[in-house]
Amino acid sequence: MTSLALIVAGGIYLAAHLPEHVSLAPAIALLAASALLLATNLVLLARVPGFAWDRFFDIAKWALLAYVIIAGTIEYAFLRNHLKGGALVVLTLSLVVFAVHVPVLIGFTVARFYDP
Amino acid sequence: MHDVAIDAPPLASEAPSGPAAASEDFQIVPLAGLPIVAVVLALLIVGIAVNKLWPLTFLHVVGGAAWTIIDLFLGFVLGPIIGKMSIPARIEFTKRLMPKMVLIMPTVVTVTLAAGWQLGVYTGTVDSGNPLHGWVVASYIVVGIMAVIALGLLEPANIAVLVELKKPRPNPAVIEKLMKRFIYTAGATGLMQIATLVIMTKLASS
Numbered sequence: 001m002t003s004l005a006l007i008v009a010g011g012i013y014l015a016a017h018l019p020e021h022v023s024l025a026p027a028i029a030l031l032a033a034s035a036l037l038l039a040t041n042l043v044l045l046a047r048v049p050g051f052a053w054d055r056f057f058d059i060a061k062w063a064l065l066a067y068v069i070i071a072g073t074i075e076y077a078f079l080r081n082h083l084k085g086g087a088l089v090v091l092t093l094s095l096v097v098f099a100v101h102v103p104v105l106i107g108f109t110v111a112r113f114y115d116p
Numbered sequence: 117m118h119d120v121a122i123d124a125p126p127l128a129s130e131a132p133s134g135p136a137a138a139s140e141d142f143q144i145v146p147l148a149g150l151p152i153v154a155v156v157l158a159l160l161i162v163g164i165a166v167n168k169l170w171p172l173t174f175l176h177v178v179g180g181a182a183w184t185i186i187d188l189f190l191g192f193v194l195g196p197i198i199g200k201m202s203i204p205a206r207i208e209f210t211k212r213l214m215p216k217m218v219l220i221m222p223t224v225v226t227v228t229l230a231a232g233w234q235l236g237v238y239t240g241t242v243d244s245g246n247p248l249h250g251w252v253v254a255s256y257i258v259v260g261i262m263a264v265i266a267l268g269l270l271e272p273a274n275i276a277v278l279v280e281l282k283k284p285r286p287n288p289a290v291i292e293k294l295m296k297r298f299i300y301t302a303g304a305t306g307l308m309q310i311a312t313l314v315i316m317t318k319l320a321s322s
Contacts, residue, residue: 001268001269003266004231004264004267004268005264005268008118008260008263008264009260011260012256012257014234015242015256016244016249016253016256017244018242018243019242019243020243020244020245020246054239055279058162059275059279062145063275066222069157069221070226073157073160073161073226073230074163074226074230074233075231076164076230077164077230077233077234080164080165080167080234081234081237096277102267102268102271105267105268105271105272106271106275106276108272109272109273109275109276110272110275110276110279112276113276113279113280113290113293113294115287115290116281
């Protein structure tokens with residue numbers, strides 16, 4: 001949740017300042033913190049004994065497909081408006097983290113409550 | 117598909133593993149709805165590509181109205197009703213409602229946000245020099261909070277409930293816990309939607 005909030009905050013920060021020149025440092029810091037938290041969550045998850053990985057991947061793969069489509073649509077809107085340079089890179093990477101993060105959350109919730 | 121009665125399970129607190137319930141099969145993601153979603157997303161892409169005022173306004177207003185109404189209706193009308201239903205009735209209702217929500221909500225949210233962004237570009241309100249820009253940033257913040265709640269809590273709970281209901285012996289305690297999460301978060305986003313209504317009506321009337 002915190003990781004997702006960080007990525008959303010970075011997106012809001014950039015969107016609020018466009019199209020004028022904006023310092024990318026806060027957005028990069030938020031993106032890095034979000035990616036780091038996501039990676040930490042995955043590492044911690046991998047250490048949980050008896051975690052229902054089958055259920056996790058069953059659900060997460062389809063959710064990933066759906067969120068790649070959603071992120072792709074948003075990316076298209078950025079490209080359509082000729083967004084470029086550092087802002088485009090940071091927003092694209094933010095979308096990548098978003099598209100991975102939500103399926104992880106969905107897969108985790110399903111696997112956590114799964115009791116065959 | 118046919119209706120099959122589900123044995124009334126005891127209260128969740130009394131029965132962590134519910135009795136065998138002859139469960140009616142259902143699809144977590146209703147495949148029949150996927151072509152409709154594809155058409156809506158195609159319309160969105162065309163709307164953004166042509167970049168005209170009417171299609172963008174149409175997509176943003178229709179998507180936003182659906183999103184707001186569904187959140188408010190779920191949080192403040194259906195939520196309390198579901199809370200007072202018996203567990204078997206709640207399970208039956210959930211099986212019919214939640215698969216539709218799996219398709220409707222992500223589609224409606226994507227259409228509203230993408231068309232809204234493009235509309236803001238077209239009208240100039242996303243430009244930080246625009247006098248209405250403060251209201252637009254306020255809408256980003258409200259939508260951002262709603263997105264974190266919806267994507268981080270509401271949607272995972274929705275999917276997890278459906279996966280639990282697909283099991284031959286669904287656990288009523290798990291369903292009740294996840295449904296509570298779903299209803300509370302729908303209520304929270306319903307409250308945030310009131311803020312959205314204030315901001316959007318202010319923007320539309322300026």
